[in-house]
Amino acid sequence: MTRSATLVREDMQKILREQLDGMPIWTDAKDMERYVSDWHKDVVSGAVAVLRPGSTEEVAAAVKLCRDLDLDIIPQGGNTGLVLGAVPDDPKRQVVISLERMNKIRHIDPENFSAIVDAGCVLSEMKDQLAEREMFFPLALGAQGSCQIGGNVSTNAGGVNVLRYGMTRESVLGLEVVLPDGTIWNGLNSLRKDNRGIDLKQMFIGAEGTLGIVTGVALKLSPLPTQVETALVALGSLNDVIQLYRRARVDCCDLMSAFELLPPSAFSLAQAAIPDLPIPVSDEFPAYALIELSGSGLVDVADLLARFLERAMEDELVLDGTVAASRAQAASIWAIREGMNEGQALHGPHMRTDFSVPLAQMAAFITEAEAAITSALPDCVCVSYGHVGDGNVHLNVLPPKGLSRDECDMRIDQSKKIANEVLYNFKGSISAEHGIGRLKQADFEAHLPDANLELISRIKHALDPELRMNPGCQLSRQATP
Template sequence: MSMLDFGIQSKSNLIAQLLQVVGTEGVITGESDKRAYEIDWLNKWSGHSSLVVRPANTQQTAEVMRICHANRTPVVVQGGNTGMSGGATPDDSGAQVVLSMTRMNTIREVDSFNNTITVESGVLLAHIQEEAERNNRFFPLSLGSEGSCTIGGNLATNAGGVAVLRYGNTRELTLGIEVVLPDGRIWNGLRALRKDNTGYDLRDLFIGSEGTLGVITAAVLKLHPLPTARSTAWVGAKDIQSLVRLIDACRSRCGERLCAFEMMTHESVALVLQHVTDVSYPLTSDHPVHALIELADMNQEGLANMLESTLEEALDNGDISDAVISASLRQRQNFWKIREGISQAQVRAGKTIKHDIALPISAISDFVSAATAAIGKEQSNARIINFGHIGDGNLHFNVLMPAETDYATMTRNTASLNRVVHDLVHQANGSISAEHGVGQLRRDELRHYKSAVELDLMMCIKQSLDPHQIMNPGKLI
């Protein structure tokens, strides 16, 4: 028997075993049908899988992993396929199985007294938000892709979003998880407890592991009281350091009511106005930087006055140049559409070298000045599209290349500009991945910026849980 015949027979045997577990509706083998699972939404990463498996429950997921483990078949776990770092895309070998979790989309329980919701990993983030609201509760994780991303993907990447400033990222919004290990064992860690000091925190080990240690199949998530009042403002300022001072003022005067503080440079806003329809510029003149600020509370009384007085003080001391507080839902939605339209505008405007970085808030202004100058020396025809969740130190410091830039030039520039930006981030004790994950995009760079001890600890954990290296190979580490 030739090696080709052996490979075909092995694949046939694998499909037969998996069909017995998940049935015909749970296995996709056709080349055209598989394609949607083999390419990411950015059209940046693509590969070829041997097949796509879609289990309907935890037990089926466990059986699938047991079979793949026994056959040494590599597995790429995939949720909504909305990632930014290529972490859910198979390689070109054709040997990897894509494990799609989208059939596991049941909301198992809402416990209003305990303020928790238990969901399977394939539930869309937007559906969790809607179910929470139906129960007069609030699930604060909010992303631009919330209508298509799954909570499993959010957990795998420890997603952030626009409400981290008040509520924390996905890890902080999670009480317990259920995980299928690489060998098919099930760890039921679905504990709805806020205090549990009975050993190592296994939950946090799997959250943010990008599918390299196991398959998260369900989670117990924290709910919060549903805010009934919001006050939202759009601000123009002369520089980022002025916004840093404004963040401090908002925290001091508004406390936990401050739930979002988003920053956008003039270049970012102008890009949206050029490429996104149905948006209007909120102010009467241009400003070097802008902020979108939102307060939320249970009582509208005094909320707008609190925000207004904070902004008036900032105007008086020169930290901001102009501001407008939304007077209607439509005006608030326009503010947010500008902010959320930046990613879409970048795709339409050209080729972007993306940087998802985290810095101490006190270091942001100096970093932006140094990085902008350094990139200008390296690539004079590039545009800096700098925006992000400045309230929690997360910037999307992106470099927009001219639309006519060819692939070879783009590849060369990406490597050199990444090093410029990330070296400066590292010098400021920051992180080269804040909320998008490492995936395959930042894997090799991680080795440059992590210490030998840290990398060794990560590899020890990986080897212990996944000795055959079948979980999402080529990603993260």
């Protein structure tokens, strides 16, 4: 069927039900609501249908039928993304293919420290099942109770453990993918070394579903940490946070799994979302660091952290702080980090960013960007936090409460332009870990070197010549040859 041919919505829904008999298919607006809106409910769209296959073969059948019906496909995992990468934008000609029913761990290999899993496995549930076998998958996100591993792979998700374990890409040994023509590519290879030519799986990691639908993942695992130590410390400046990280990187070596920057406003934002959340340190200091060390075997992680912090306090680099005495206290400290995101959402519409800058310039970037935004928009509040060690800064801007949506949007747009201009002066990236999606597509394309755009476009056109797979995500529909 060509692009000029048309079927009415009801006819397409009928054919989908008949040809995909036995597959759960949602067509009612109420049933589809959570699949066609973003995580923060800022955008609500629609779709011809939501298809919920239960196997790779069913995904392939759905893709082939959508092609026959001239329907575009929006692949979707847990729909927890922040850049509109899994939200339809053309309801009359798009279907959502949700992987949520594909949620089984297919195989665990304890001796190889690997596992093969369905793409629809919820991250936290999968990690819990692996922990029962004393194995550890390091990806840790605020949305891990809802996000799915296929989406994590497709966005090359980051999280708090990147400085030790790397991005999701570093933990992927192999993939199974349904291509835009319905072909199943089985690359579920669990080898640690395989140098047989081009590594095809890398094309799909971070592609955000634009080249195919990830249906299975072979994961590299690690021994489950038996010792986890968490500390929250106060420092005198952003520069001191960077200095402390450098010392921790040397003194604690590869046992450091997380090092997070928090601003003083983190505490009030977290308590807005979790009113009874205890705050173990004073909020009077300019900057804070949340540090986690983890390990197993014969290493004494608690002693290492204690000696490191003792030296930092003797040098007056750390001014105050607390070390969690139990897993419950550690969870309470981490709740501050995650709760501040919920607090910002409760505040209302605001600018969210996912910047990446060279680590040595992180403090200077935050200082310069916040100063520029505050000068132009004195009634807005800047909230900067992120993953020290991989240069990932989330510089968010909260407009004052009580404004109309148009007034909020005006401030959000202006603050984004100001922040992006500072970012480009620092030669940074607009996406450290969230991806491009549709939200950042225009900025991404505008600053993409011609050679990069040409290569990406050629790959897209070669695998998806009809531009049917997640169109408008990452690249505009006009950007491909």
